[in-house]
Amino acid sequence: MAKVPIKLLIAASGTGGHLFPAIALAEKLPEYKIEWLGVPNRLETQLVPEQYPLNIIAVEGFQQGLSLSSVRILFKLMGSILEVRRILKQGNFQGLFTTGGYIAGPAVIAARSLGLPVVFHESNALPGKVTRFFGPWCSAVAVGFAAASKYLPRAKTVCVGTPVRSQFLDTAVDNALDLPIPNGVPLIVVFGGSQGAVAVNKLVRQSAQAWFDAGAYVVHLTGDNDPDAANLQHPQYIVLPFYDNMAALLRRANLAISRSGAGSLTELAVCGTPAILIPYPFAAEDHQSYNAAVFTDVGAALTFKQSELTPEILQQRVLDLLQSSAELAKMGENAKAIAFPDSADKLAALVREIVER
Structure with a gap:
């Protein structure tokens, strides 16, 4: 039976x-x-x-x-x-x-x-x-x-x-990035989780020109609640509300700028992506700061309070990291070390x- x-x-x-x-x-x-x-x-x-x-x-x-x-x-x-x-x-x-x-x-x-x-x-x-x-x-x-x-x-x-979506465990997706990003250029990925992050989006737009001047490309996932999402136009800037193939995107990225929701951090860890984290300041009981501390404590990320982060600080910290491939590599290794694939x-x-x- x-x-x-x-x-x-x-x-x-x-x-x-x-x-x-x-x-x-x-x-x-x-x-x-x-x-x-x-x-x-x-x-x-x-x-x-x-x-x-x-x-x-x-x-x-x-x-x-x-x-x-x-x-x-x-x-x-x-x-x-x-x-x-x-x-x-x-x-x-x-x-x-x-x-x-x-x-x-x-x-x-x-x-x-x-x-x-x-x-x-x-x-x-x-x-x-x-x-x-x-x-x-x-x-x-x-x-x-x-x-x-x-x-x-x-x-x-x-x-x-x-747990992460199955795409994050399939290394074949490395070849599936369908965005016009040249090989070898530094790539910064900005995302705010499934809800987007308007305050982070504004900081990034105010900082990005210096990153373009340094040769970097930026893929900016703004969410669908940002009225100013189309305000910045540049050949090295790709702006989208969302992108389905996050696994391929984060594996290709040299650096991510992100909120610190647990889902986003899990994806960063599995992909071994170095990150600058900006916890959402109005999250219940400030839980995103606790999440970020786990990554900061092991050297997988840098964390900044939104209230203390200016475009000038963000601009310079990103440039510093892009100029130090050894530091980025170490951060990526530290992220992978705390992942649960x-x-x-x-x-x-x-x-x-x-x-x-």
Whole structure:
């Protein structure tokens, strides 16, 4: 008799940082029957592959303080817990995997109320409030950075890194860069994660002429929220809202200028790309600064606070690095040393161990 596949519900919503690791995990569990849990009008409605049925629930994050709005959100939360319980029971799921965010709350509560095992993945060096609160409820919390474990003293933590999309593990993509960049020229790649980074974009545009004069090319991924994205024009400047083949781009880059979201840092590490990091100053609990510190501490990146970084400082630090191939090479080696290229395999093994035991 054919073996009935294990059913796993994945709760991952909102940003690429939550969705890409979950998709990478799902690809490593081909023998499982997987369905997705998301919310309306978020990135999962575009990114989740068609082979994973998408269940939509209505849930919102809490704002600071108690108000009529938060009371309404609380009632919506209670309704979403009941809805997730219904999905889990009717679908005969045997476990839940989540990457955090406000969808994790109702998902974890519903799964644990049914006695189902839960694996939580936390990609940031400083775990979010949801992770710190619900971590002890879970069967295991997989962390992207070893530093995160100290903030989760009551949870069972396992350091597995953060999974990356399969393109980052396929070295054949090195030859797939379809941008007009000559061989041998220095390449600077600027990106702000899946949300873009308007303040970083402005700094780069104010600094770039000196880099062009030094012979460098710049590929600038501005996101789609920058009203001034088309303001700079130059033969050595390629501006795009996004670029699909990030693996090939980061491997070709001599230097990246980036925010320090966990997903971006994971990609930089796997590709061994030296970086200047500018943490997003309004990230929850300043968690991007904690992420950046992991890279700065091992010499894989330089970190600057946005409030202290001027175009003149950025311009000069980039020029200094471009003139020191030895320093860039060492930074790249240090980045690769903290990478987990087999993270998706490690996470899949942990899910199997927890769900199947």
